[in-house]
Each structure stands twice: as C-alpha cells, then as structure tokens.
Amino acid sequence: MDRWFNRDTIGIYCGRDDFTVLQLAKFCVSARNSVMGAELCVFRSPLCTTDGSHDNVAEGKWEILTLPIQHTKEEFTDLTRWSTDATIVSNDRVIWVDYHQGGILSYKPCHDALETRPRRIIYYSRLPINNRPWDSSPSGETHEMCRSLCVAGKEGDLLKFVDVARDDGTFFGPLDPYSSFTITCHARASSEDNVWHKEAVITSQTFRRLAAHKRLLPYNCVPMFPLVNRDEPDLIHFIVCEPRDNVDKLSVVVIDIIKEAIVSVSPYIQGEEDLSGKDADMVRHRCRLLQSFLP
Numbered sequence: 213m214d215r216w217f218n219r220d221t222i223g224i225y226c227g228r229d230d231f232t233v234l235q236l237a238k239f240c241v242s243a244r245n246s247v248m249g250a251e252l253c254v255f256r257s258p259l260c261t262t263d264g265s266h267d268n269v270a271e272g273k274w275e276i277l278t279l280p281i282q283h284t285k286e287e288f289t290d291l292t293r294w295s296t297d298a299t300i301v302s303n304d305r306v307i308w309v310d311y312h313q314g315g316i317l318s319y320k321p322c323h324d325a326l327e328t329r330p331r332r333i334i335y336y337s338r339l340p341i342n343n344r345p346w347d348s349s350p351s352g353e354t355h356e357m358c359r360s361l362c363v364a365g366k367e368g369d370l371l372k373f374v375d376v377a378r379d380d381g382t383f384f385g386p387l388d389p390y391s392s393f394t395i396t397c398h399a400r401a402s403s404e405d406n407v408w409h410k411e412a413v414i415t416s417q418t419f420r421r422l423a424a425h426k427r428l429l430p431y432n433c434v435p436m437f438p439l440v441n442r443d444e445p446d447l448i449h450f451i452v453c454e455p456r457d458n459v460d461k462l463s464v465v466v467i468d469i470i471k472e473a474i475v476s477v478s479p480y481i482q483g484e485e486d487l488s489g490k491d492a493d494m495v496r497h498r499c500r501l502l503q504s505f506l507p
Contacts, residue, residue: 224301249280250279301368303369305319358446376394376395380457392416426464447468449465
C-alpha cells in the first residue's frame with residue numbers, strides 16, 4: 213500500500229546497535245470500549261551491515277504496528293481531533309505533538325532490560341495549556357509560533373514546554389494597546405508517568421521592563437517561536453518581529469526564564485537591505501513565511 217510520509221509525523225530513534233524510523237500513520241477506534249489506537253509504520257535496521265560495511269543500503273524491513281493508546285475517558289475526545297504538528301526524539305522515546313489540542317503521544321521503540329520485546333503501547337498525555345479548544349474546527353493559526361515542546365538536558369531526559377499566550381484575540385503582529393501576554397514554562401521528565409511542573413512565568417509587563425534596558429526591541433513586540441537551549445535549559449530563544457514596509461526586521465532574543473533576564477539580542481534579518489546580501493535567499497523565503505531561526 214502506498215503511504216504518504218509527512219515530515220512532521222516521522223521520528224528517527226538511534227539506539228546502541230540499531231536505528232528505528234517511525235511514522236504515525238493513522239488512528240483507529242475500538243467502538244466497543246471507546247479505546248483509541250494508532251498505526252505506526254516502523255523500519256528497524258542495524259547501524260552496521262552484516263559484512264561490516266557502512267556504505268551499503270540499510271538492512272531491515274518495514275512493518276505495520278497497530279497499538280493501543282493509553283488514555284483516560286476524558287482524553288478520548290482529544291485523540292479524535294488529533295493533528296500532528298511536530299515529532300521530537302528524547303533519550304528513549306519518540307514523541308508526537310499536537311499544539312492545537314495540546315497533547316503528546318509517546319512511544320518507546322526499544323525495550324527495557326527486563327523486557328524481551330519493545331513495549332506494545334503508546335502513551336497519551338496533555339500539555340499544560342489553559343485554553344484547550346472545545347472543537348476541532350480549523351482556526352488557520354500556526355501554534356508553533358507560540359508553543360514549543362523541546363528536549364533538554366545533556367542526557368535528553370527532560371521535556372520543556374513553553375507557551376506564549378496573548379489576550380488581545382490576535383494571533384500575530386504587535387500587541388494591541390492595553391493588552392498583555394504571558395510566557396509560561398513547564399518541565400517534566402521524558403518518561404510517560406511524570407506530571408508537568410510549572411517552572412516560571414514572565415508577564416508582558418516584566419518583558420517590557422527587561423526590553424527597555426536593552427533599547428533594541430519595540431515596545432509592543434511579542435516574542436514568538438520559543439526554542440529551549442538543550443545544554444542550558446533555563447535559556448529560551450525567541451524571534452521578535454518589528455514590522456517594516458517590505459521585509460520585517462527580526463531579532464533573536466535569549467531570555468533566562470528563571471532569573472527573568474534578557475541574556476542577549478542578536479540581529480537575524482535587518483530588513484530590506486538584507487535582500488542584497490549573501491543570505492538573500494533565506495531572507496526572501498522567511499520574510500514571507502515567518503518561522504523559527506532553526507529548523
């Protein structure tokens with residue numbers, strides 16, 4: 213059967229002796245007991261071929277796994293509306309993210325020392341968001357602009373979730389007068405049996421006060437595309453946009469979320485003058501479709 217492989221649904225997990233490619237293909241429902249399952253397309257291959265060569269095509273074969281999803285009765289509705297926005301890989305599992313519904317699916321492709329085969333179950337848990345949608349109607353909003361789930365820590369065993377929530381009813385652009393936003397950071401271990409812990413909250417008032425000291429950021433800007441520093445998880449990178457006539461000015465702002473301090477402000481796209489520079493192709497592409505400074 214021909215299958216579409218969307219890049220947002222594919223994760224590559226590398227173990228000690230082999231690597232695994234996993235795609236979250238589709239969902240399936242058991243009508244009898246309202247249990248949701250998922251179909252995974254899985255490819256496993258040793259890191260080295262049998263003859264010791266690293267140049268040959270990877271050995272292995274595709275298999276289709278239909279696995280149950282561990283979820284509560286309340287969470288069943290989340291899964292019926294699921295849409296994968298991103299796939300990340302932690303130290304021991306592959307995680308699929310739905311930023312709109314606010315949930316994650318995790319699957320452990322390798323087995324524990326006491327197990328003889330990989331776990332045959334997928335775990336679902338909710339992200340710590342306040343405005344969980346009541347329906348699945350398309351909003352046209354790209355939640356990756358304001359939400360981000362990142363793997364952090366030297367061992368890759370820490371998950372950090374950053375949410376930038378604004379109250380002016382606008383999804384993009386400068387903040388409306390007398391409106392505000394809040395940056396919230398949560399953390400948890402990558403294992404499926406942990407809960408989220410709120411680490412820090414920065415309000416728009418605090419951000420404006422910090423930005424005023426730098427004198428490099430517009431007063432009504434809203435930080436977007438949060439990205440946690442893997443080696444220093446207290447540092448979060450943001451894109452800040454200053455609208456211009458043709459090409460917006462973009463800066464990368466690094467905030468220490470615990471100390472409530474702006475660590476640095478670095479120019480990313482200066483404006484229309486960058487269209488004649490060495491990064492002109494990147495500027496033309498990203499000024500039309502704003503995205504994180506890292507893929």
